[in-house]
Amino acid sequence: EVQLLESGGGLVQPGGSLRLSCATSGFTFSAYGMTWVRQAPGKGLEWVSSTTGSGQSSDHAESVHGRFTISRDNSRNTLYLQMNSLRVDDTAIYYCARDEMVAVTGIFHHWGQGTLVTVSS
Amino acid sequence: EIVLTQSPATLSLSPGQRATLSCRASQTVGNYLAWYQHKPGQAPRLLIYDASDRATGIPARFSGSGSGTDFTLTIDSLEPEDSAVYYCQQRSNWPPFTFGPGTKVEI
Numbered sequence A: 001e002v003q004l005l006e007s008g009g010g011l012v013q014p015g016g017s018l019r020l021s022c023a024t025s026g027f028t029f030s031a032y033g034m035t036w037v038r039q040a041p042g043k044g045l046e047w048v049s050s051t052t053g054s055g056q057s058s059d060h061a062e063s064v065h066g067r068f069t070i071s072r073d074n075s076r077n078t079l080y081l082q083m084n085s086l087r088v089d090d091t092a093i094y095y096c097a098r099d100e101m102v103a104v105t106g107i108f109h110h111w112g113q114g115t116l117v118t119v120s121s
Numbered sequence B: 001e002i003v004l005t006q007s008p009a010t011l012s013l014s015p016g017q018r019a020t021l022s023c024r025a026s027q028t029v030g031n032y033l034a035w036y037q038h039k040p041g042q043a044p045r046l047l048i049y050d051a052s053d054r055a056t057g058i059p060a061r062f063s064g065s066g067s068g069t070d071f072t073l074t075i076d077s078l079e080p081e082d083s084a085v086y087y088c089q090q091r092s093n094w095p096p097f098t099f100g101p102g103t104k105v106e107i
Helices: none
Strands: A002-006 A010-012 A018-025 A036-038 A045-051 A056-060 A068-071 A080-084 A092-098 A115-119 B004-007 B010-012 B020-024 B032-037 B045-049 B064-069 B070-075 B084-090 B102-107
Touching: A002 A010, A002 A092, A002 B020, A002 B064, A010 A036, A018 A092, A018 A115, A036 A080, A045 A080, A056 A115, B004 B084, B010 B032, B020 B032, B032 B064, B045 B064, B070 B084
Parallel strands: A010 A115, B010 B102
Antiparallel strands: A002 A018, A018 A080, A036 A045, A036 A092, A045 A056, A068 A080, A092 A115, B004 B020, B020 B070, B032 B045, B032 B084, B064 B070, B084 B102
16 A cells, blocks of 8 residues: 655744655655645645656756755655745645656655644744 | 636535536646545545546546646536545646646535
């Protein structure tokens, strides 16, 4: 069974940093592209960042470009999102999602339950 | 960036009825459109990808249609557990992948 479990969320002050993790099991992690999607309170889903199965290629939304970095450790079956220079409008539930193949195709077959990030002073 | 709009914003129906949800793209996305179901406190769930392909384990009463800029998600014979927000998402022209604002279905 495919399982994705996010962690690392919490309360952080504006300008601060957090690193989110997404621990996975039930599939060959390196064989799939992975993505972070977020949902701000009362809002819809917003794509944040994606990376290929090898981790050699990634893309980020303009809203987080230069502040957030997606990475992965295929030996640990874990996806990360390093978030720096956090802003109040980064407050959201962050979900990790698995693609359908090693490349990033944008078909998100499996999702985690999410981890809440709150940016507030 | 491709903008997706969804209508209606809210749909209130009774069990057994049919729900018809619309998604319109600001420019053609071919058939590269997906539908997700999202319930509060749960992980989003892929229902339909590439406009009309049902994801694994999705009941046949969920169906998708359309191409280009206009798409429809149809839910036949609604059940109480179908209450959720439904999002469309395009993967035709990225980055960024974009989602619609969602349609809330109340049963």
